[in-house]
Amino acid sequence: MSTAEVFAALGDPVRLRLVERLGAEGPLSIHRMTEGTAISRQAVARHLNVLRDAGLLHDERRGREHVFALEPRRIAAARRHLETISAQWDTALDRLRAYVED
Template identity: 40%
Template sequence: MTDGHRGAGGEVDSVLAALADPTRRKLLDLLAAQGETTATKLAEGLPVSRQAVVKHLAVLDAAGLVCGNRAGREVRYAVRPAALDATARWMAALAADWDRRLAAVKRIAEAAEQDTP
């Protein structure tokens, strides 16, 4: 399998790096459950400051996982599923490649077992 995730402008790499942090995963879960909301509302459900939430949201935004839209004095954040979809497709292709490799190993092992007296 090739490094297809690099060919997509590093999108998959950015998503995986962003999701490596448990606070960012929790923020993504909260946004998915609550829909569009503010950093202040998100911070209410987390043991971190609003400023920390804003920094985490900036990382998620840079990875294409969320977007922020200004509404008056506040910024409302929402999930953007396209980057997650691309990452899921890459992971599925990787899993399929490993399945093919393991099936080949199994066939070789079974053939060797049949050849053994």
């Protein structure tokens, strides 16, 4: 659930594509998510569990299907984290410039 864990979860091309699909198509079952990939259902299921453990997805059993859906608040939190770094960078550069001119 840490910030690094969120980025690590997004840092695999397969998982990033799964997140993009969930964002574009809405909630999907493991079986549906496996369609269009070159890997097995178990591999996809493990990727989805990683994303859920990172807080990026939430899951629900619907009959014999296991449906995963996006958790947009986690994505928003990661976005804000990157925003903070960029903002600090600007002030750090200003301080560096003042130091060099001094």
